[in-house]
Amino acid sequence: MEFSSSETVLRDDAFRQALIRIVRFCARHWLFAANVTLIVFSTLPLLAPILAVLGFEGVANVIFVAYSLTCHQMPSRSFFIFGHQMAYCERNTAIYFSMALAGLLYAWLRRRGLPPLAWYWYGLLIAPMAVDGFTQLFGWRESTWLLRTVTGTLFGIATIWLAFPRLQESFDDIEREL
DSSP states (O other): OOOOHHHHHHHHHHHHHHHHHHHHHHHHHHHHHHHHHHHHHHHHHHHHHHHHHTTOHHHHHHHHHHHTTTOOOOGGGEEEETTEEEEEEHHHHHHHHHHHHHHHHHHHHGGGTOOOOOHHHHHHHHHHHHHHHHHHHTTSOOOOHHHHHHHHHHHHHHHHHHHHHHHHHHHHHHHHHO
């Protein structure tokens, strides 16, 4: 089966138009997708102990094992719900919940022209977590749940404030180009 050059051009143009529609859709809805992902990712570890209490140990264990790829899951550094350990540590709990909340807040503030966080402010806001984590890692001191939570929260908020406005600018540029 041979295609004429006009059929090839039409087929290529249809493919191009479909690709443009997909890119435009992604540019317009990236924030929704990012926030849904953050909410799901931050909520599943909270659900694991609740599911275990409700008798769904198999599902709870799948969540726990899946999150072992992203966290050390040390019981001494984890929150417990109803006597069951969450699927990630206190610091990760703070990081991902604060990222989800900051992402939702950004969705509300983005059209008000929230400027991206400057890199030097980002460095200052994440430095406490680095100091807390490394001093604990090298055995110089033991962190507390409160310190891990505060430093993780600073990191999560700073990361969203750094990344989301820049992503918005990039996706706005893509839409203008299309």
